[in-house]
Amino acid sequence: MSREGFDRAFHALFADRSARLYRYVSGVSGDTAMAEDIVQECFVKLYRRGAMPDDPPAWLVTVANNLLRDDQRRVSRRRRLTLTRSADLPLGGAAPPADAGALAAERIESVRQALARLPLRDRQLLLMRHAGYRYREIANALELTPSSVGTMLVRAGEAFRKAYHELFGAST
């Protein structure tokens, strides 16, 4: 593919897939600002690559997953430090008011925690599908066979909903 051809394909891919990739990354990371950075970094890497991979959407997700993993290591360390620090602080404080806003926040938190309870592969699977990725793209990005994606989605979905109902049921 010529450079002009690559540039055209790159622009088309960005228009078609950047929002979907962002949706997936923000779901996995829970951090919209970081998701923007990661999506940009993925496309910068693709541009520098100068050639389209066999499955560009799956390639972008693979790069995003690698960046997320690197970032997760840093976050884990920060979280450990924060937890150590927080342990020094006095406990207590008023409970949040049980209004509609608090309830919605509680539901969102339960969704996040339910996702966090899942194995990484299940979380990636659910969030990729939720972002609109095709089975073939999911299989390529997560190194699965396309015929196993449906079964794995069913199982991951069941585990996710069960965890959510345990969490949200317990908190309300």
Add this chain to the structure above:
Amino acid sequence: MSSSAHPPDGDLRALLDGELPAERRADVEQHARACAGCRDRLASLDAASQETHALLDLLPAAEPDLRIDPIVRRGRRTRVRWGAIAAALALVVATAAGATVGRPYVRAFLARIRSVVRPTSPPLEQPAHGQGIAFVPGPSAEITFDAPQAAGALRVSLADTTELVIDPTASVPYRVHPGGVIVHNRGSQASYDIVVPRRAPHVRILVSGRVLFEKIGSGISATAPPETVGRYVITLQ
């Protein structure tokens, strides 16, 4: 697949998602038309899938500020490959040195580089009497005397300094390395005043392979009892 065999959940889910390959889809659809149980299962999987998506929709997803121009600008920018630059520089220096090694100005130049880059690690030195050796010990420092001596002593004291000082009463050659100092004392009868920084985490003094003094943190073990607080006199015989 026979149309009488119940399709697995994965196929039903793929059917609902429009992801079942055409050749299987016909079979599964034909089976579902004739099988009330599979129709119920399809409905149940559909409801479960909708609930999953509804829950995931709760996650906040602000509209991203993604623009392609800054990405392309960054993509066009040449990356600085420091590793490659360092390797290229090393190659140039090595080639130049190889081509001209032996010339006096190259030897002088290399000696100058060594003295600048590794000031604490001279090949072998002879301290002027009264000056001694001083260095800042790392996490673990070892002072090694090559040989036992017929006479002489180590006078080791702790002080609130940063440098470890070895002050011999006679000139003795030594070599400083990253882990400490080797004193080539064979045939010498010198004594050594050694000042160990109190904050040094680990210092060991060995004579001919035998540990005569060791400080780990604030704990000290020595082959002689302290003469006064924080001062040990250890004979070298």
